[in-house]
Amino acid sequence: MPPLPESARAAQSxxxxxxxxxxxxxxxxxxxxGSCGHDLAAPVPAPAPVPAAQAPPAAPPAPAAERPEEGPATDAFVLAPPKPAGAAQEAGGETLALGVALPGARLSDPREEPPAPEGPVCVACGLGGVDDDGYCEHCGHAQPRQRDHQEQELEGVAAVSDRGLRHHRNEDAFAVATASLPDGTPAVAAVVCDGVSTAYRPDDASAAASTAGRESLLASLERGTPAEDAMRAALMSAFEAVTALAAEEEPPGGVxxxxxxxxxxxxxVVTGPVxxxxxxxxxxxxxxPDDRTLPASRLTEDDSWAARMVSAGLMSEAEAYADERAHAITGWLGADAIEVDPHVAAFQPEGPGVxxxxxxxxxxxxESAAEMAEAIPADARVRPxxxxxxxxxxxxxxxxxxxVTVAVLPFPAAVSRAGFPSA
Structure with a gap:
């Protein structure tokens, strides 16, 4: 083994x-x-140089008489030394940029925070306000729409509406309400509407129809109108509300x-035993029904191409609903509806259910009543x-x-008192 260097031998001794x-x-x-394996014979590294920012200030320049003779001018750019801390105030708010004072420039203070926006704050960045179009004024992120997910629960009815996973907005709408008939019998109602996506302003159409339908239905019931007549009037009021939207968009000339x-x-609408x-x-x-040994039932017949094929005996239900034209509707609310024929039916079950x-x-x-019964919880009537x-x-x-929009109404109406105001 070669002899150790002199410095190593000294360290070893x-x-x-x-x-x-x-x-x-x-x-x-x-x-x-023994802990980290460091070579004790290795020379100790030299201390790191002091950063330029921490170097002591340069000596003041010598008087003109003592300065050495200046050499020839060069093209080299020399950055002026940093300005002392209090210089910005002494210079009346001027700051240095590459050693040059820019008049009117303002030194930004990192401690300053942007003013808090008035109204809603962006859910993405948490800084910007939200403009009238629903976008953040700071980062431009689109904000969730109020109708993307909605829930409401009243005594005796509950409803949920959601945008789903594929649509860019929610074009469904619902309205739920409670009222009292003239004899004190409680009435609980739900109106659910689905905007036709291929039509103009489908979200406005469903909102207008659900609101108008609810108001008409409750007003008729509170006057003592029979439930079936009140339902027909409510559907026609919903139709008129959607038709009025088209009138708002008519160009000059009334086309x-x-x-x-x-x-x-x-x-x-649930009214007593019916x-x-x-x-x-x-x-x-x-x-x-609550008793799941009893059969569930579908109460409505679609106004659709598939339903017409089945009712005409031209196709089986499985064949019709497998066709790409199955969901083409033949009845709707709107100014261009071919005919408006409200369907109304009353039911009086023997037992409780939803x-x-x-x-x-x-x-x-x-799709089938059996599938819907399997999907809904067994305690649906007490937890709508x-x-x-x-x-x-x-x-x-x-x-x-x-x-997706769904309302669940317990039957008989799950209310604790006979008289309560409409909602």
């Missing part, structure tokens, strides 16, 4: 008490640290809109909101290809 690398205690004959706002509608269902289009209603009213965004994944959420989950788990 007088080892440090602590490892210079990890500060672990050393023995007298250690050549390497009708060629793609008028449109939607479908299904509604149910409930009544009304519909136009392919939104549906189902009866699910009425499910929904758009095709749900029944596409639970939970049941509506569960049915929404069935649609989303199935693919969520469409907007």
């Amino acid at each position: 007088a080892p440090p008490a602590l490892c210079p690398n990890c500060a672990d205690p050393l023995d007298a004959d250690d050549r390497f640290c 009708p809109h060629h793609n008028a706002p449109a939607c479908t509608c299904v509604s149910a 409930f009544t269902v009304g519909w136009i289009g392919d939104s549906r209603a189902y009866w699910i 009425i499910v009213v929904c758009t095709d965004g749900l029944w596409n994944y639970a 909101l939970h049941s509506a959420r569960t049915l929404l989950g069935v649609a989303l788990d199935g693919g969520g290809h469409d907007n």
